[in-house]
Amino acid sequence: MAKPVSEFVCQTCGHRAPKWLGKCPECQGWNTLTEEVTRHSRGGGKTAGNRNSRANSADPSVQAVTQITRSQVDRVSTGILEFDRTLGGGLVPGSLTLLGGDPGIGKSTLMLQSMWAMAEAGNRVLYVSGEESPEQIKLRAERLHCLSERLLICSEICIENVLGLLEKIQPEVLVLDSIQTFFTEDLQSAPGSIGQVREVAFKIFQECKRRSLPVFLIGHITKDGAIAGPKSLEHIVDTVVYFEGERSHAYRILRTIKNRFGPTPEMGVFEMTPEGLIPVENPSEIFLSERPADTTGSAIAATLEGTRPLLVEVQALVTASTTLGMPRRMATGLDHNRVTLLVAIMEKRLDMSLQGEDIFVNLAGGLKVTEPAMDLGVATAIASSFQNRPMDPQTVMIGEIGLTGEVRSVLQLEPRLMEAAKLGFQRCVVPHTAKKSKTLGKIKMELAFVKTLAEALEIVL
Ligand SMILES: Nc1ncnc2c1ncn2[C@@H]1O[C@H](COP(=O)(O)OP(=O)(O)OP(=O)(O)O)[C@@H](O)[C@H]1O
Ligand SMILES: [Mg+2]
Ligand SMILES: [Zn+2]
Structure with missing residues (x-):
């Protein structure tokens, strides 16, 4: 051939x-x-022949959906509960998962810890690294206390050789770290080029389905997803999870953005320590733990990622701008355009003269949230700093703000309120539409229903 x-x-x-x-x-x-x-x-001719015979309904490759026998999907635990939850309840056999993230964020650490746990649970694990030597991986495994007989390590970058290894070793889980370092002999372009990344993923995909082998692909992503390689894989793979966080902070968020076997978005929170990643049981508590008391420009908002409610502190600093006509607007962890829009709404609807002010907004703990339900928290934090009046520290702000300054309803208010109550907050400012809700009766907390941002400010400032 x-x-x-x-x-x-x-x-x-x-x-x-x-x-x-x-x-x-x-x-x-x-x-x-x-x-x-x-x-x-x-051999294109042969395929054409097949296609003709497929017109015949007796072709065994075509089945009525009711006739398809489905083997019970037994999810396998990744050994890390937080990881299982992010994947929708564990690893599905024959699933291809892309784990993306910035360089150095902890992708190999997460994989090694999880693969070790799977090995300890009795699975034969093959971890193929194109980036690190077996010695380097051993060093990390020792530091993380992840040594197991069934955790097999291999340094290889040729995908054909990896496929050969699968035949010989018959692993039950496979990791490729990272997809950008592998190449196929069928193409001449360098590893990491779009063509190579896609072809390698395609070959692995076929093997993964044929053997019903769960496979993890690690991929480097730059901030804007500029390296098109992994981004262009998103439609090939079954599940896409991103590992993110600020490298200067210890917290890492594992976020599912696509999942053929579970809900999205879903998230898990980890803390990076010298001994590895530790799942965080009560993320809200941690993200609020450093909150200063009685200060201006700090508001608590409740966000929801998948099934997980999370209380976060929004910090704002409003100061007289030194550059005439060019005030600065900076948002860390929040959508910059959304913050600019909120500032414009406050100027127009609340008559706040913010044109001459520099405005900095920040989510504490290195979190990133883009949900509109954060609006009320962001706007009140800005107002609090601008007017130099501290907000009531026992109140949580939940609501989206519309262009006329109206407070709009948010999805799934109840789990957010329950999280706030659990953490001991006494009051929540919520959209007035929630009054109609029958399920809020059991929430043990004072609820302040507001129609507009102005009403909300009257309550908390
Ligand atoms: N000796 C060490 N002690 C403590 N923490 C360490 C040590 N070595 C590495 N780390 C932590 O692990 C992180 C790197 O983790 P890891 O190698 O898993 O990341 P990665 O996403 O796979 O990186 P890469 O893009 O290089 O593959 C470092 O940023 C650091 O926080
Ligand atoms: Mg790595
Ligand atoms: Zn063209």
Whole structure:
């Protein structure tokens, strides 16, 4: 059989060329050609024949949905409860999971800890690293106390060799660290190029389904997802989880953004320590633990990620701007555009003159939240700093703010309120639409229903 030939395909218009070109002759796009394996070169005639016979309803490859026998999906524990929860209750056999994150955030640490736990539970685990030598991995495993006979380590970057290993070793779980370092012999481009990343993932995908083998792919992502490699994998894999956090903070958030076997978004919280990652049982408590007492510009908001409510502290600092006409607006952990919008609403609807003020808003603990239910917390923190009046520290703010300054309802208010009550908060400012809700009766907390941002400020400032 002839070796599959590769060709270069424009990702914009589909133009095919035998060699790489900087500019696509068809659509004139620059840098749009990516190397791909020419699949039709593998005996195209035969496939056409198959397709004809498929028109026949007696073809065994076609089944009525009611006839399909489904083996009971037994999820396997990853050995880390917080990780299991993020995946929707454990690992599904034959699932392909992409674990993305910034360089150095702790991806290999999480994988090693989880794979060790799986090995200790009796699974044969194969951890293939294209980045680190077995000695380096051993060092980490010793530091994390993750040594197990069934945890098999291998340094390899050729995907064909990895597939060969699967045949020999028959592992029950496989990790590739990281997808950008592997290459297939079918393509000439360098490891890490889009073509390579996609082809390697495709080969692993087929193997993963054929063997019903759960596979983790680790992928580096830059802040804006600029390295297109892993981003372009998102539609191939079953599950995409991102590991994020500020490297200067100890907390790490594991976030599921796509899951064919469970709900999204879902999240887990970990603390990074020299002995490895430790799941955080009560994240709200930790994120609020450093909250200063009786200060201005600090508000508590309740956010919800998947099934998990989380109380967070929003901090705002409003100071007279030194640069005339160009006040600064900075948001850390929050959507910058959303904060700018809230400031505009406050100027227009509350007559606050914020034009000459620098405004900095920050989520404590290195968290990132983009939910609109945070609006009320953000706006009240800004107002508190601007007017130099501390907010009631026992009140939690929940609500989205509309363009007219109205407070709008949020999804799933109840779990947020229950979390606030659990942590001992005495009062919650909530959208007035919640009054109609029948399920809020059992919440042991004072609820202040507000229609507008102005009403909310009257209550807490
Ligand atoms: N000796 C050590 N003591 C304490 N913490 C350490 C030590 N070595 C590494 N770490 C922590 O582990 C983090 C790196 O973890 P890890 O290698 O799992 O990240 P990664 O996401 O796989 O990185 P990469 O992008 O390099 O693959 C460091 O940022 C640091 O916080
Ligand atoms: Mg790593
Ligand atoms: Zn083109």
